[in-house]
Amino acid sequence: MDETILSDLIRRCDSEFVVPLEEGFGNHEWLWFPCISQAELEAWWSALEDVEIFWTKETRANWPGEFFCMDEDIELSRLWENLWNRGTYRVRIDLNEQFDLAKPDTYLRRSDGTNLLHNGAYEAEDSCGSDA
Numbered sequence: 001m002d003e004t005i006l007s008d009l010i011r012r013c014d015s016e017f018v019v020p021l022e023e024g025f026g027n028h029e030w031l032w033f034p035c036i037s038q039a040e041l042e043a044w045w046s047a048l049e050d051v052e053i054f055w056t057k058e059t060r061a062n063w064p065g066e067f068f069c070m071d072e073d074i075e076l077s078r079l080w081e082n083l084w085n086r087g088t089y090r091v092r093i094d095l096n097e098q099f100d101l102a103k104p105d106t107y108l109r110r111s112d113g114t115n116l117l118h119n120g121a122y123e124a125e126d127s128c129g130s131d132a
Contacts, residue, residue, distance in 0.1 A: 004074065009031065013079070017036075017037070018031055019031075019034060020083040022093070025093070027071075029070040029084075030069055031083065034064045041089070045116055048118035049119055078128070090109050
């Protein structure tokens with residue numbers, strides 16, 4: 001691990017809005033610097049139609065801000081875990097299907113435990129009860 005990268009990330013985590021993100025599909029840990037306010041993040045997340053665009057770098061470019069993969073090094077992983085446990089927000093992304101909205105697989109969680117689901121999460125719920 002390059003100590004400069006680690007120290008730069010620690011500095012940014014201390015001075016910028018950062019969201020730890022857990023990717024269930026590829027089992028990766030990310031730090032997300034959304035470069036928007038917390039209120040804007042909640043509004044953006046709530047309007048999001050499809051989290052599956054996160055899986056590739058090209059489509060992830062449509063998300064605000066920067067991402068850093070943190071599970072490539074033990075020191076980076078420790079930083080991620082610390083932020084996951086104490087951060088204002090955390091994001092969990094898995095497949096874009098929310099069959100049990102009481103325990104969603106994909107969410108933006110506030111530190112008070114409130115889960116915010118994205119708009120696309122409700123499509124799976126709506127289609128389950130349809131007669132079509």
